[in-house]
Amino acid sequence: MVSILFVCLGNICRSPMAEAVFRHYVIEEGLEHEIHIDSAGTGDWHIGEPPHQGTMLKLKEYGISSQGIHARQVKKGDFDQFQWIIGMDTSNVENLHKIAQTTHSHVYPFIHFIPGTTYEGVPDPWYTGNFQETYDLVQQGCKNLLDEIIAKHGLSKK
Numbered sequence: 001m002v003s004i005l006f007v008c009l010g011n012i013c014r015s016p017m018a019e020a021v022f023r024h025y026v027i028e029e030g031l032e033h034e035i036h037i038d039s040a041g042t043g044d045w046h047i048g049e050p051p052h053q054g055t056m057l058k059l060k061e062y063g064i065s066s067q068g069i070h071a072r073q074v075k076k077g078d079f080d081q082f083q084w085i086i087g088m089d090t091s092n093v094e095n096l097h098k099i100a101q102t103t104h105s106h107v108y109p110f111i112h113f114i115p116g117t118t119y120e121g122v123p124d125p126w127y128t129g130n131f132q133e134t135y136d137l138v139q140q141g142c143k144n145l146l147d148e149i150i151a152k153h154g155l156s157k158k
């Protein structure tokens with residue numbers, strides 16, 4: 001089983017959006033029994049909450065389910081459990097390294113999966129209010145990330 005964890009600050013805007021979009025593509029490819037997907041936040045303010053209304057509305061607009069997603073905080077065990085840990089922006093990646101207390105080789109910035117972009121990270125709609133901008137980046141990155149995971153782990157598309 002391949003496992004992937006998306007991480008942002010609050011786990012209510014960007015990482016649950018990435019979790020939902022990535023799962024949507026995984027199901028489209030019939031790989032839901034091969035890939036385990038989750039998201040978490042480095043902060044603890046929203047534990048147990050569903051995604052932000054703006055994230056839910058954007059997902060709904062694109063026909064993507066956000067069912068069953070609730071915020072949780074990153075824990076040390078995540079570094080052993082997940083093979084792919086994706087920080088939505090550079091500060092998330094820095095915080096992940098602090099929590100892990102070492103530079104973990106399987107922590108990647110989400111933006112790494114959008115080659116040629118001028119963005120340094122996925123903008124936080126909690127502050128920008130622009131859920132479309134965030135969705136557009138999440139959608140592009142998730143597609144490329146899934147292709148990379150399929151290739152690296154020798155999975156086959158539908």
Ligand code: 4NP
Pocket residue numbers: 008009010011012013014015041045124125126
């Ligand atoms: P997220 O956005 O990291 O994309 O979930 C945020 C959500 C909540 C807060 C900050 C960022 N907050 O400060 O409560």
